[in-house]
Amino acid sequence: MLELFAQGFANVFSPFCLVLMVLGTVIGIIFGAVPGLSSVMAIALFLPLTYGMDPGQGLSVLVALYIGSVSGGLVSAILLKIPGTPASIATCFDGHPMLARGEGAKALGAGVFYSFLGTIISVVALMFIAPQIAKVAINFGPHEYFAISIFSLMLIATLSSGSMIKGIFSGVLGLAFATVGIAPLDAVKRFTFGTVALSDGFDVLTVMIGLFAVSEVIKIAEVAKREKASDVAQVNMKVKGFGFTVKEFVQQIPNAIRAALVGLGIGILPGIGAGTSNLVAYTVNKNADKKHSDEYGKGYIGGIISSETANNASVGGAMIPLMTLGIPGDGVTALLLGAFMVHGIAPGPLLFQNYGPLVYTIFVACLVATVLMLAIEWYGMRIFAKVLKVPRHILLPIVFVLCVVGAFGLSSRVFDVWAVLIFGVIGYFFTIFKVPQAPFVIGFVLGSMAETNFRRGMMMSDDNFLDFFTKPIAAAFLIFTLVYFIYVVVKEIKKAQARKTASGQAV
Amino acid sequence: MKKKQLFASVLAGALLLGTLAGCGNSASGDSAEEWPTKAVNVVVTASAGGDTDFNARTFATYFEQVTGQPMVIANTAGGGGSVATSEVKDSKADGTKILFCHTGQMIVNEVAGLIDYSMDDFDIACIPAVDKGTVLVASKSSGITSVEDLVEKAKAAPGEITYASELGGYSHLQGLILMGKAGIDLKILDIGSASDKITNMLGGRVDLAAISYGAVKDYAETGDLVILAQYNEERNENLDPDIPTFVECGIDFVMEKPYIIAFPKGTDQAIIDKINEVAAQIAEDPDYQAALIDGYNQPAEYIAHDEALELLAQTREEYMAYQDLLQ
Amino acid sequence: MKTQKMQDRVFGIIVLAVAAFYTVFTFLIPLKEGSDIINARTMPLLLAALMWILGVCQLVTARKADDKPLEKEARDLRTVLKTAVLIVVYIALFEPVGFLITTFVYLFLQFILLTPADKKPNYLFYGIVALVVSLFVYAIFRYSLDIILPQGLITFF
Known part of the structure; x- marks a missing residue:
């Protein structure tokens, strides 16, 4: 094994490969940070370049892009309150309040450091226990997928700090938008109003940039006229290290571990990834971290740690089924699979055995890319913060243009741009009525997964619904969902009663 | 006030430009004989990373080498490929936008009732490549070891053996034709993409599936999956040479998957002749041939315009027999 | 409200x-x-x-909700509405007129529209930024991402 490692190091540390990996990491971070540009685009951009390289080096560059882009989303999430990718949605919750409080540097520092930690943990898992945990993925059939998507939906819909009804409505609306287009299994057209464009439904990227970025642009118009230069938050970048103390680090160890496990666990399941795991980890930690539960969402460092550790842990997680089973979990890993195939290598259970040196090159590349990401983002923090010096009436229109071209680039049609606008208007109304946007995105992402797998499961079980409760994994998730829902409702009612008596006494 | 005026006048100007745009474009048309004079947009009916995308991109690389003009790929996978086919069908027939798909989208979508038009609504140019890498695979837990074994077991217990497909799609039709030709009854399930098929077979939740050879090669070696047969007319020597064809197993069943290049209806014949010329030249290129074998164990094969039309018409007729079952 | x-x-x-x-x-x-x-x-x-x-x-x-008046959130709805109209026109003309022209005009007007009341719009600066951004984005998409943004009236790129 050491020998293979040495060989991997030798491959990655060729000047050519290293230069390209640095470039890949930088471009990945930029694509991750800019709303409208995505990891998939970054990798699609580099893929043709890697055709001419040897497989190990080619994949090293792609891995650098992948890791950089998943982490890069934190920059815009913290600085602009616009997640660069779905993987950083939960980073906004605490990142932006911290920025407003003048702790922007600390927020960025924590985000960068825990992105690093999350990736390292998952890469170590990939290196040492990949085949064992890949077996878990095999045990997930339609019944289990249905159960876990319902479970994640419930967690995130009840996450909202304000009204629970609004949170659930947001999720339900997301689910409803996911039903637009061709129905799973029987291919019936739903809510297409006779148009071809709608038969494909909406793309998740349009949903996300609409809800978060475009709504922010519209919102800026509310106050732009009155804005004064002094209103703009500035980041003081004069901080030591990553901005947080050793004490905070020790205190946050349980949060980081929980987030890494959630990120890894969700990452290994094909079809769900960093976009879901950051929110699930955030909710799990908000509930488990009892002492600080109320501080989440108000600029608590634990919130950023949950989100950023989990989303990057999903990167290594997603690599596990790809490299041990040959199964890609999302758009990015599908492109990575394509990169293997072009070189005549089909990943599968024998990849480690047949292509040992290649596998270890990829491992080393993951580690090197993670370190590169840490170094580049740490130095880059000072540059990122300069973005805030650009007046908002200049910056946000440019962000909007990037959203427009990003949406157009999905499949070269203006329909997707209109979709972005529609979701932007919805997002704007959400902010007026204080409805959280995150459940909508997750409802949209998991909605078709829940429905498709429900119908597949029913078909497999000859329409016997009880099968969802006789399969142990599915049953466990569904029962836990139910118990959790009752727990939250009871808590909500108690809170309301407490408020009532309190206000009653006041009068 | 001044600002408002400026705002209004620029807005008006922009609107004016919009109305002029329609006229502007037609003037810049290129003559068909010199096609292609600029980048050609290729709409691919599958997302990046799969076999259709691979074939399109490989073809595009060599297209640029031959003609000097790039082919720009747009992946439009939605709606089972119907979004892409509709887009090209409704485009201007000026040779700037072409469709790269396979019989799944061009014929099966029509048979399944997903689209209300047919291949006759396009100008089919040629078949630039043919997929010959698909194999029928059985899971270990099913205990099925060969096609003969499958037929025997299926006849003993009709409707018990499960077959993984995407309902209404190409793999569904593959299953239906297999059932028809072998005279057996399988339980067809909706499982999803090739990845879903593999995980569900490994998990023992489904017995059979048609998958690309490259994706299951390792599992055949470890014994987790058993390759039963290939769908080709003759054995594809790039696969494991021991995999029999269905015909060799006594079932008269061949289902190769041709890729198709099509233009919107009304495209100049000169353009269609030109792309045929280019495609023929590409198919002869040894580098192109090697790339296909590396990627999907697929020998290069090019079928010219007339022959392609004939083949596709014949295929359509054959598939139409399964229309009621597929819908 | x-x-x-x-x-x-x-x-x-x-x-x-x-x-x-x-x-x-x-x-x-x-x-x-x-x-x-x-x-x-x-x-x-x-x-x-x-x-x-x-x-x-x-x-x-x-x-059971609070009957007390809410703090007045001052919303400049006129600017919001103008922004919305501008965005709709931008997207509508995106394909027929082409990316470069519409984006330049959109950015230029949007910059003016959002300029704080106490500042004078700097037309020259806005124009340069709008031009550079549209050209840069177009070039990136065309030459490195291989995505042709709508060309519209300008077809010589």
């Missing part, structure tokens, strides 16, 4: 309106012959039911 109560009520009514709309169109989904109990309408029906329940819950809880 003068009070929390009013805002909550309005939201409840919006939820019910969305529910009604969604329910109507759910029943217009065509079904295939011989569809089982679980079919293409199942999920939408479930969601529609959930929306109705949520709407009613919202109206019920709104009765």
Whole structure:
């Protein structure tokens, strides 16, 4: 094994490969940070370049892009309150309040450091226990997928700090938008109003940039006229290290571990990834971290740690089924699979055995890319913060243009741009009525997964619904969902009663 | 006030430009004989990373080498490929936008009732490549070891053996034709993409599936999956040479998957002749041939315009027999 | 929206309106012959039911909401509306006129529109930024991402 490692190091540390990996990491971070540009685009951009390289080096560059882009989303999430990718949605919750409080540097520092930690943990898992945990993925059939998507939906819909009804409505609306287009299994057209464009439904990227970025642009118009230069938050970048103390680090160890496990666990399941795991980890930690539960969402460092550790842990997680089973979990890993195939290598259970040196090159590349990401983002923090010096009436229109071209680039049609606008208007109304946007995105992402797998499961079980409760994994998730829902409702009612008596006494 | 005026006048100007745009474009048309004079947009009916995308991109690389003009790929996978086919069908027939798909989208979508038009609504140019890498695979837990074994077991217990497909799609039709030709009854399930098929077979939740050879090669070696047969007319020597064809197993069943290049209806014949010329030249290129074998164990094969039309018409007729079952 | 109560009520009514709309169109989904109990309408029906329940819950809880006037959130709705119109025109002309011209004009006007009242718009600077951004984005997409943004009137690139 050491020998293979040495060989991997030798491959990655060729000047050519290293230069390209640095470039890949930088471009990945930029694509991750800019709303409208995505990891998939970054990798699609580099893929043709890697055709001419040897497989190990080619994949090293792609891995650098992948890791950089998943982490890069934190920059815009913290600085602009616009997640660069779905993987950083939960980073906004605490990142932006911290920025407003003048702790922007600390927020960025924590985000960068825990992105690093999350990736390292998952890469170590990939290196040492990949085949064992890949077996878990095999045990997930339609019944289990249905159960876990319902479970994640419930967690995130009840996450909202304000009204629970609004949170659930947001999720339900997301689910409803996911039903637009061709129905799973029987291919019936739903809510297409006779148009071809709608038969494909909406793309998740349009949903996300609409809800978060475009709504922010519209919102800026509310106050732009009155804005004064002094209103703009500035980041003081004069901080030591990553901005947080050793004490905070020790205190946050349980949060980081929980987030890494959630990120890894969700990452290994094909079809769900960093976009879901950051929110699930955030909710799990908000509930488990009892002492600080109320501080989440108000600029608590634990919130950023949950989100950023989990989303990057999903990167290594997603690599596990790809490299041990040959199964890609999302758009990015599908492109990575394509990169293997072009070189005549089909990943599968024998990849480690047949292509040992290649596998270890990829491992080393993951580690090197993670370190590169840490170094580049740490130095880059000072540059990122300069973005805030650009007046908002200049910056946000440019962000909007990037959203427009990003949406157009999905499949070269203006329909997707209109979709972005529609979701932007919805997002704007959400902010007026204080409805959280995150459940909508997750409802949209998991909605078709829940429905498709429900119908597949029913078909497999000859329409016997009880099968969802006789399969142990599915049953466990569904029962836990139910118990959790009752727990939250009871808590909500108690809170309301407490408020009532309190206000009653006041009068 | 001044600002408002400026705002209004620029807005008006922009609107004016919009109305002029329609006229502007037609003037810049290129003559068909010199096609292609600029980048050609290729709409691919599958997302990046799969076999259709691979074939399109490989073809595009060599297209640029031959003609000097790039082919720009747009992946439009939605709606089972119907979004892409509709887009090209409704485009201007000026040779700037072409469709790269396979019989799944061009014929099966029509048979399944997903689209209300047919291949006759396009100008089919040629078949630039043919997929010959698909194999029928059985899971270990099913205990099925060969096609003969499958037929025997299926006849003993009709409707018990499960077959993984995407309902209404190409793999569904593959299953239906297999059932028809072998005279057996399988339980067809909706499982999803090739990845879903593999995980569900490994998990023992489904017995059979048609998958690309490259994706299951390792599992055949470890014994987790058993390759039963290939769908080709003759054995594809790039696969494991021991995999029999269905015909060799006594079932008269061949289902190769041709890729198709099509233009919107009304495209100049000169353009269609030109792309045929280019495609023929590409198919002869040894580098192109090697790339296909590396990627999907697929020998290069090019079928010219007339022959392609004939083949596709014949295929359509054959598939139409399964229309009621597929819908 | 003068009070929390009013805002909550309005939201409840919006939820019910969305529910009604969604329910109507759910029943217009065509079904295939011989569809089982679980079919293409199942999920939408479930969601529609959930929306109705949520709407009613919202109206019920709104009765107990605060009657005190809300802090006035000053919204400059005129600028919001102008921005919305500008965006709609931009997207509508995106394809026919082409990316470069529309984006330049959009950015230029949007910069002016959002300029704080106490500042004078710097037309030259806005023009340069708008031009550089549109050219840069176009070039990146065209030459490195291989995506041709709508060319419209400018076809020589």
